[in-house]
Amino acid sequence: MPESILSIRDLTVEFDTEDGIVHAVTGVSYDLQAGEVLGIIGESGSGKSVSVMSVLGLIPQPPGKVVSGEAVFKGRDLLKLSKRELRAIRGGDMAMIFQDPMTSLNPVLTVGDQISEAVKTHNPGTRDEAARDRTIQLLDLVGVPNPEQRIDQYPHEFSGGMRQRGMIAMAIANQPSVLIADEPTTALDVTIQAQIIEVLKTAQEKTHAAIILITHDLGLIAELADRVVVMYAGRVVEMGDVFTIFNNPRHPYTLGLMNSLAKLEGDQEWLQPIPGQPPSLVTPPPGCAFHPRCLLSQGRTRCRAEVPPLREVEGAHLSACHFAEELASERAPLGAGVA
Amino acid sequence: MLTYIARRFLYSIVVLVAASFLTFTFVSVSSDPLAPLYTTPNVSRESIDLIAEKKNLNDPIVKQYWYWVQDATTNKFGTTLLTNQPILPDLWRVMKNTLQLIVAAELIAIVLAVGIGVLSALRQYSFFDYSATTFSFLGLATPVFWLGLMAQVLIVQVYNWTGHRVFPIANLNSVDPGGGVSFWVDRAHHLVVPVMVLMVASIATYSRFMRASMLEVVNSDYVRTARAKGLPERRVTMKHAFRNALIPVVTVVALNFGGLLGGAIVTETVFSLDGMGLYFLNALGTGDPFPVMAWLMITATTIIAFNLVADILYGVLDPRVRYD
């Protein structure tokens, strides 16, 4: 097994709000291996973004608070670093791409200014011309045409896809070894999404960075990810390599996600939504948080009483369902291969 | 951008003309400006008629308005009705005085309010934030004139206890201020309390806006991006948040000029300052429409100019704004 570059252990994050304490992330552990693409998937509010953002100190504190856990990056626990040390890593060896390129760039500064700022911050003493050359080079790399002109334009003069390319350029400016892409294509048109996926692939080839891909888009996961972490209500409910997760899900939630996916081929006549609503994170359901919506639980007492631990069901395939085994045989009759 | 400004400018002139016509009509129709003369003992009926004739008071309103426009544009707003004094020299004098009061109050208010607003936003729900919020709620609920009077009460009480007069509580200058530097020192000394009274409402208003604007920006995606880049917090605040947060506040400040003049009218009355406010109230008191019209036109022009400046500044600060 390759060495892990980022290792998150028992991470618990809470937000203190007027409505009570929101348990955004509870006891989450996963590893990111060098050079791989790790997909984190879940509904909005499942804690998939918070688990990563909190590690980088990017959640507002207060109300957010990392209650416990560790996040070891290249031998150092990020949660124990000083603000200054963390800053040196942020945007340097670990960089982020955000969801909405329309709002993630500062509207009153030129795109070039914002990218070269990333270069200069992590390479103090870089001269302006050098930073500018590097920025043009980066814009070219992510496929922005005429970078010499585009560098002096403002974000509003860029289209959504071009802005996201700019964001990616900013993220890879300092050759990061970990690249975190938080819903990088969600806000974009479908045709642009495909282009951005290509840019991400290129970026990974050039930088050899490991990528954490946070998304609720299963198609994007199928396209890019090597391994998948499925999150629900702030916990990891299933983890495994992408083929296993798609072909042989061992958690009813993952199964539900697969079934709710629109497919072009197959004999399915309508989408099958997961019944019910995402749970409240202030007062999560007791036991397994998914049980009120679960097709497998059906009022079984154990689901209401015990929080299912994340356990191995088959080699490196982990599931947090008391009855994961029941899904093994289950898969066949549903048929209609997902991947 | 030039065409935009030109278009705005032309529109402003139309508004100005419409405003002047409406006020002129209202002022002329609603009362007889010569009324005070009828009861003045040694003014004969003939001389009153002469004044009415000379000022065209017997013509139809539209004609009167046209005469007034000519008078205003070619003859510097003409003369007063009752005393036949030229209007503009007096108006200039009081404008200079009011300007000193307003500029001093606004400059201090803007600096303080921006600072308070930014700090409040950065330390939301802190003791400082609560104090600032309390202050601005109080500031917005306190009538300016009463605040001025309370300052005077306080100064008089201090005088009664200590025999020491900390600040003058009336007039722009002492009876004999001297010349040169000592004149201005005396003037500044007289303006301290009025300026402090006048700026309270501005600070209260602007700091609320600055706080709200800053809070919005601080929680925006691009500030998160700046942080994710690894920028030091100071730089995130100053370069990425502050400038963006300032944009809406600029407009608020520029558009508040009318309100500020209202505050000046009241402040000048309380402190007997020879400024535009007292001038206006005196003109209203005599019922003479001409100085009132002159005053309203000059302030309206200034307000329109401020609106234009706000528009242009907005464009300078925010590259997204396009003038077309």
Add this chain to the structure above:
Amino acid sequence: MTDTKHVPAGDERAQDAETRDLGAESVGRPASAGDRPGAMATIEEPLSIAEPDLSLAYESGVELRARSQWAYARIRFFRHRLALGSLLVIIVAGFVAIFADRVAPYGYDEIPLDNLLNSINRGPTLDGWHLFGTDQLGRDYLSRVIFGIRTSLWVALFVASLSTVFGTAVGAIAGYYGGVVDNLLMRFTDLILTLPGLAVLLTAAAFFGSGDPFKVGLILAFLFWTGIARIVRGVFLSLREKEYVEAAKAAGASDARIIVRHMLPNTVGPIVVNATLVVASAILVEAALSFLGFGIQPPNPALGSLISAGQSEGFRLWWLVTFPGLVIVVVALAINFVGDGLRDALDPTQRRVRA
């Protein structure tokens, strides 16, 4: 709805239907298998053990979601402690104003006989209940302030109702039809904004006449209605595009019906908040006008003219200036806090100022 003891087990579909009828979108447990063909075919676990009451209990969202928008607003308002305290202040002030004749220890212009001899210009004292002192004629100042509150509140309420009714009507028509009315409204607003508000009021008062509360109220309303009109116009412009308005139009509802039944109820929040804030500003502006001698004048009692009269006494009699002003501040502050609380309650998209 959680009392399920009498519902026979297995009758779950009826139960699901019942909870749905109560407005709960999120049913505590999945509906029975028959609802979704195919999905559950291979699950072995029997379906009969379900206990809907338990599962509903911790789905805290269910009960809340059934509440109406107004119930939510009420809850949010009552959580706002400052607004609640301020409401109390306003109720007390209103009570004092309405029953001024009974509440005030003396009449507005009453000069108690023995005061003439030994209680002229007295500072606040418990002696004879002159809590705010007496003036230069020996009149009880507390009573004068109480009658002043009555006038000020009356004028402010008059201004708020008049400008709200008129402004809402104009704003609704401008926002719904656009065109000439809209253009006229916006141009008129431009016109008014070109001049300093206080100067406009002073000019109007000087030439139109002032003195009695009714006239002063009319003049103030003339300035205040445009603000409400613009707010209502803005909301209507956005509501016009909403599906339910289009649906009502398609169904052949008359314009008047659409405006009154479909759009106005959705504008109530901003209107109420603004009307509240107008009350506070009207009190402040009326006081300033009266102080300057262009508002309510004696013999009508008003806080502003009381202060003005107090000022002319010099500052030896500090209570003459202090108390009426203090009352203005307290009342205006309370109304602003209530307005703030109402804004938070009625417009949940705005973040609450924690207090």
